[in-house]
Amino acid sequence: MEILRIEGLAKIFGSGELEVRALEDINLSVSKGELVALLGPSGSGKTTMLLCISLILEPTSGKIDFDGQTIFQKNGWAGVDMRRLRREKVGFIFQSHNLIPFLTARQNVLLPLNLIGIKGEKAENRARELLEYMEIAHRADALPALLSGGEQQRVAIARALANNAKLVLADEPTASLDTARGTKVMEILKKIARENQTAVIVVTHDVRMVNGFDHVYHLKDGRLNSQET
């Protein structure tokens, strides 16, 4: 079953001489539980594409359907509460973990739960469960600065999964990790797709990391080419 459909998506930054065509005529369909890799050199539009999909950045033109609803079309966001949709249905994992520095691992995971109205013991239980799933529960009360890069990224993944997202987007989640830890993070993302029927889109520029993905797409100068694995 399809969870995401993108048609003719374009994103242009600036205008006139400063115009940058970051994305051009992107077409993509992603099913529930599908694990998708997005490869491409620096500046090819990978981050821009994830930001458009995650409802953070407004596209210039095209159409986006997400979870049975048109969320973007030609003239703008299709009368949807983007912030709410994002909080409830999308998980985002950034290149560097992006944890809130003055909150513990546990509190970082609690935050998105509180934002969607899950509070108290229910939220605490869910946070513990997620940290256990990511094998980082023993560090629940540590501040991010006291965790290693790999540990921080595991907390960030726990946080991204807190809302039981239908779609998880990861922007070069292994870039700041060594190969062994990077491989482990990729294994976790695969597990999420398989076990929770979550669609997962992972941006990377490391071809070695995309073993076992359902689809591998290449972005080049803002254009997308499909390639079966």
Ligand SMILES: Nc1ncnc2c1ncn2[C@@H]1O[C@H](COP(=O)(O)OP(=O)(O)O)[C@@H](O)[C@H]1O
């Ligand atoms: N906010 C912005 N304003 C202007 N140009 C931008 C902005 N964000 C990205 N770009 C440009 O869009 C292109 C794609 O960038 P990006 O999506 O970050 O690529 P990637 O993630 O593949 O490295 C680049 O040419 C970049 O300079």
Ligand SMILES: [Mg+2]
């Ligand atoms: Mg990028």
